Every structure is written in C-alpha cells, then in structure tokens.
Amino acid sequence: MVTMACIDCGAVHFQADSLREMLVAMMPHYFEAHHEVIQSHTMNPREAWMNRLRAAFEASG
Numbered sequence: 001m002v003t004m005a006c007i008d009c010g011a012v013h014f015q016a017d018s019l020r021e022m023l024v025a026m027m028p029h030y031f032e033a034h035h036e037v038i039q040s041h042t043m044n045p046r047e048a049w050m051n052r053l054r055a056a057f058e059a060s061g
C-alpha cells in the first residue's frame, strides 16, 4: 500500500496499491478541488501530469 499526498495541493492523502488505483482514488478530490487541472487536460496532453503522479507514486512507494 502506497500513501501519498495530492500532487497539486499536498493537503489530502490517498492510499492505493497501484498507480491506476491511486488515479481512481484521487479523481473525486480533483473534481472537487482541482477543476482547473482537469479542464487543462482537455487542451493539453495529460502526460505531464501523469508523469508527475507516477514520480510521486514511485517516490512514496
């Protein structure tokens, strides 16, 4: 189980066993607190954010 903070505000922590589960666990928080991040994904490739998430996940695990 990996525990990590939200990579955009650090105020909320999440636990998951895999990167995909972490993504799913974070989504409600992102819809609630980081709408601008989600909306930017419609215009920008999400690779940059995914790379940040993956790096944080691997650093936490």
Ligand SMILES: [Zn+2]
Residues within 6 Å of the ligand: 006, 007, 008, 009, 010, 011, 012, 029, 033, 034
């Ligand atoms: Zn956040």
